[in-house]
Amino acid sequence: MTTGPRPAVGSIAVEATALEKQFNNVRAVDGIDLCVRRGQVFGVLGPNGAGKTTMLKMLATLLSIDGGSARIFGIDVAARPHEVRQLVGVTGQYASVDENLTGRENLVLFGRLLGLPRKGAAQTAEELLAAFGLADAADRQIKQFSGGMRRRLDLAASLISRPPLIFLDEPTTGLDPRTRGQMWDTIRQLVRDGATVLLTTQYLDEADQLADRIAVIDRGKKVAEGTPDELKASVGNSTLHVRLEDRTRTADAAALVARVLGEDPVLTPEAGGLNIALADANRAADVLIALRQAELGITTASVRQPSLDEVFLALTGHHTSDADQNEVAR
Amino acid sequence: MTPLLPTRGAAARPLAPRPTLRDTIDQSFAMAWRALIKMRRNPEQFFDVTLQPLLFTAMFTYIFGGAVAGSTAGYLPIIIPGILAQTTLTACMATGIQLREDMDKGVFDRFKSLPIARIAPLAGSAIADLLRYSIAATLTILVGIAMGYRPGGGILGVGAAWLLTVFAGWALAWVFTWLGTIARSAQAVQGISMMIMFPLSFLSNAFVPTQTMPGWLQTFVSINPVTLVIQAVRDLMNDGAFTANVGWAVLGCSAVVAVFAPLAVRSYGRKM
Numbered sequence: 001m002t003t004g005p006r007p008a009v010g011s012i013a014v015e016a017t018a019l020e021k022q023f024n025n026v027r028a029v030d031g032i033d034l035c036v037r038r039g040q041v042f043g044v045l046g047p048n049g050a051g052k053t054t055m056l057k058m059l060a061t062l063l064s065i066d067g068g069s070a071r072i073f074g075i076d077v078a079a080r081p082h083e084v085r086q087l088v089g090v091t092g093q094y095a096s097v098d099e100n101l102t103g104r105e106n107l108v109l110f111g112r113l114l115g116l117p118r119k120g121a122a123q124t125a126e127e128l129l130a131a132f133g134l135a136d137a138a139d140r141q142i143k144q145f146s147g148g149m150r151r152r153l154d155l156a157a158s159l160i161s162r163p164p165l166i167f168l169d170e171p172t173t174g175l176d177p178r179t180r181g182q183m184w185d186t187i188r189q190l191v192r193d194g195a196t197v198l199l200t201t202q203y204l205d206e207a208d209q210l211a212d213r214i215a216v217i218d219r220g221k222k223v224a225e226g227t228p229d230e231l232k233a234s235v236g237n238s239t240l241h242v243r244l245e246d247r248t249r250t251a252d253a254a255a256l257v258a259r260v261l262g263e264d265p266v267l268t269p270e271a272g273g274l275n276i277a278l279a280d281a282n283r284a285a286d287v288l289i290a291l292r293q294a295e296l297g298i299t300t301a302s303v304r305q306p307s308l309d310e311v312f313l314a315l316t317g318h319h320t321s322d323a324d325q326n327e328v329a330r
Numbered sequence: 331m332t333p334l335l336p337t338r339g340a341a342a343r344p345l346a347p348r349p350t351l352r353d354t355i356d357q358s359f360a361m362a363w364r365a366l367i368k369m370r371r372n373p374e375q376f377f378d379v380t381l382q383p384l385l386f387t388a389m390f391t392y393i394f395g396g397a398v399a400g401s402t403a404g405y406l407p408i409i410i411p412g413i414l415a416q417t418t419l420t421a422c423m424a425t426g427i428q429l430r431e432d433m434d435k436g437v438f439d440r441f442k443s444l445p446i447a448r449i450a451p452l453a454g455s456a457i458a459d460l461l462r463y464s465i466a467a468t469l470t471i472l473v474g475i476a477m478g479y480r481p482g483g484g485i486l487g488v489g490a491a492w493l494l495t496v497f498a499g500w501a502l503a504w505v506f507t508w509l510g511t512i513a514r515s516a517q518a519v520q521g522i523s524m525m526i527m528f529p530l531s532f533l534s535n536a537f538v539p540t541q542t543m544p545g546w547l548q549t550f551v552s553i554n555p556v557t558l559v560i561q562a563v564r565d566l567m568n569d570g571a572f573t574a575n576v577g578w579a580v581l582g583c584s585a586v587v588a589v590f591a592p593l594a595v596r597s598y599g600r601k602m
Contacts, residue, residue, distance in 0.1 A: 060443050061442070061443065062439060062442050062443055075345075080347070082346065082347060082348050082349065082445055083345040083346070083347060083445075085443060085444060085445035086345050086346070086445040087345070088443070090439075090440070090443040092436060092439050092440070094436045096436040096437050096438075096439040096440035096443075097436070097437055097440070098364065098368075098435075098437040099435065099437075100367065100368045100371050100372070101364065101367060101368075105364075105367060109360060109363070109364050110440070110444065112356070112357075112360035112363070113357050113360050113361070113441075113444055113446050113450070114444065114445070114446075115353060115356070141371070157440065161445075
């Protein structure tokens, strides 16, 4: 498939140093360093407004770089944008396809823009429509596409030139669980085919499922980086959430948990709720038995993966600004 | 899941440092193809270029005809070239507004992320809009003929006038394209365009002879590119004469392109 010299496996696909972006008075991206190896899936995790999309747009030549530098496969993004654009496929947060055109027309248009001959563009469009399960809807205008279909078409459009590096900006935000699973399969397939993927997400479980390495971004700064396991270990492997029958006894319960586990639980925003980080899920039973023995009645108990908010709390000492993201329960 | 297209290696192909002229032309035509599909799906985009020639030609001829030229028939050789220029100018204005609306859509993010010439999205709509100018020019001439206008320049003169009008529309559209790239919203483009369009079309020789205007106004009128175009169109349609005015009109329009096309591309490039 590949002709010509090929960089050794493990060479660097994306390298950013002290990347900065200023919007009026706001530092949207404030000195981020990033290093993505070839063949890796690199997840950028953070809440809304953390600067993920801004960073991705700078790397994709869609926004100018205010400070620092970035290289894609060794090519400077600011100095040689046209070359960088030939190496990167970008799938935006909001489907960047033409509403007025049909699925097929969109893919043919992008194929033609990328220099494919008329026939080649039509054939590539056909192949991609089939691969993404859009063949039946090919001749419908995008206006009539569902959210999941738009995302799939958008990703298909990013693959026309078969770019070695793919940027995915929140690829599954707003998708239902089934469509989300399909998108994950597609991303895994891309990596098997040799692509390097840089994706942003608000969901810890998505980063956990897909990424080899995760950077956590908060307010334009990188607050942590590591493998998914390293990251989760920093907040415990799972979280026990309990809600007390009698919310006035929350302090007693917290003290009891601290005695059992040797670590303070986190009080949830709603009264009478405790989030208890567990290094080992089996310790949940110890906590529940202790509560029972102390006659602290509970209404609900659940063990789940730590949410992004808990990772955040552990890493930054503050909650994600958007409370909606607390529930990334399994 | 069926296999996707295999990814090419990063070093699989040589990277072009910049798009070639050939690429730029191909990409512009691909963008024009997109614009034409959109026009077909939204036929209301043709309202201005179909209704305005019908309405304005009849209206201006019957209102001003007697007062300006003594009779409606005598006014036609003056007013038809004027309406031609005015209608085309209105059609150009829509080019800028539509471009602005278009640029706010997600698909422009993709255009920007593709390795294509920065001018291609702008040039594409400029090419597709030639169709709109052609419709406007053809309808205006046909309405004139239906009202009794008999151009002395014959088919050749009328054909040349038609070509010049369409070319002028394409050239002046770069002014509005530039506005489209600098303004914040489509409404803003509309507002600013009106302020430019009205002086350009009315402070010209389009509707009345310029002799009765004050001297300072005559100076503006005489350098207004719209005046140059109208004068050239009159020479071509009424006399079939390729006068110096035709040369000046082509030169004036080319100057507009030379100034505003680079400005538009630069500000479009900076928006990203």
